[in-house]
Amino acid sequence: MNIKRIAILVFLIASISLGSAVFMINAEMDTANSSNPELNAVTLTIVTRHDTTLTNAFQAAFLATPEAIALDITSIDFRQATTDSGWKKLLEDPSKSVDLAWGGGPALFNTMDNWDLLKHIDPVTDAALFTAINDSVPAELAGASMKSFAPNGSLVWAANAISSFGFTVNHDFLTTHALPVPTTWEELASPIYYISPSVKAVSMGDPPLTTSNTRIYQIILQAFGWDEGWSILTRMGANSGMYPGSVATRAAVVSGEVGIAMTIDFYGIIAMGENPDCEYIIPQGQSIVNGDPIAMGINVDDYDAAAAFLTYVNTPEGQAIWLTEGIDRLPVNEAAFHTPFGQLRPDLYLLFNETLANIGIDFDENLATSNLATTIYYFHNTIEQPHTLLRNTWGEMVTQLNDGEINSTFFNELIGDLGVPGMTLQESIDWNTQYQLNATFSAIKDGEWRTFAQTKYNTILGILVPETETTNAFGMIPVFITSIFVATMVLLRKKKK
16 A cells, blocks of 8 residues: 555544544533523513512413423513613613513603614514414503504504502591591692691602602693692692602501502502501592503514513413412403402402493593603602601691681682692693703703792791791781792792683
């Protein structure tokens, strides 16, 4: 055998050996991958305002489904964000890989869509997912839209649960303080519900920290009109303690610290379970049904996993998870109540039917979105921030009325000045986007609103408790000439009327 043939033979043997080695390595790697599911595991990422009790229940149920197992979905990363800007940061950053947005109310989702942060579900290219959601979620419930569509017919968001808004009362507290059980929002603004400087009848949440209480304030503003709505909210705030969020607001009525708390329906149900003296009340004709949305994020990282979750939470079985004790929420699909689990909650089925039967206000969702930020922070700066001063002013008004130091006519004039808003409805709309996106502008407005409220309350308090009382007849002086500031407010109010 010559040298050339020997070289060729050696080369062939080496090639075969190398190929075999590579094949064996690849086979071992494939075996290792298949035996180590963590290398193929999928984590779904969801930005949400739902609490951990709810997210834990849905995660456990969904991960056990054949669909989640087939897609190797092993966990869900729930990213909590309480503000619009927090959601924006998560949804707009591709590196955050947010697949879904879930919970927080229509106004929040409309804002995210206005910022192009939601992926629309197309009826053609996303046909299976579109059909699954569209067939499961009704178009309307009690006159409220349960789905939002883009002009081209694609689905922007769909409600996954519904809620009503009202207040929860503690009957023991009301009896102790000889207070009537309220049935309307405006009753909560009555001087009857001012008890003393140290005891508050009502609990209200600071709107930057609670979307459900914010929705209540929006309902009042739309039900009574902008000017009267702010007058009612200001007096409600004066009768209230202010709390950092809806959980703390509910806890105050459960503990008996207050007698009435602003609550979304499921917090009312929870309160009733925690304290038998509590009762959830829907103000008749003064509430709305609200759909709580779910949508796909614009930077969805795993479409199939996101679609599987979206599909599951709209099945009757997925909808029934809302009925879990401790969650106690109303599903958007009535079929949930006909599942074996749903049949165990006749109490929630009764509330579901009562909620749909309650004829509420004609609520404008577009308006609620168009001035959401300015409404939230006007309340924060004029009611929550100067709350002690507001309470002192209102307390002096009520005390002097009850003691006969001022008459009801003068008292009602002061009510008008106390509640006159420092911006018009149109201004709240015009300033909203700039307030959200321009930190300098928002800081200026915050300062203007705080100064306006402080001056307003101090002026009224100064009328009632002058530094030097030179005459006993001051109570007869008309409010419109007592101070330049109050005169200005009266003129503004008359101009707006």
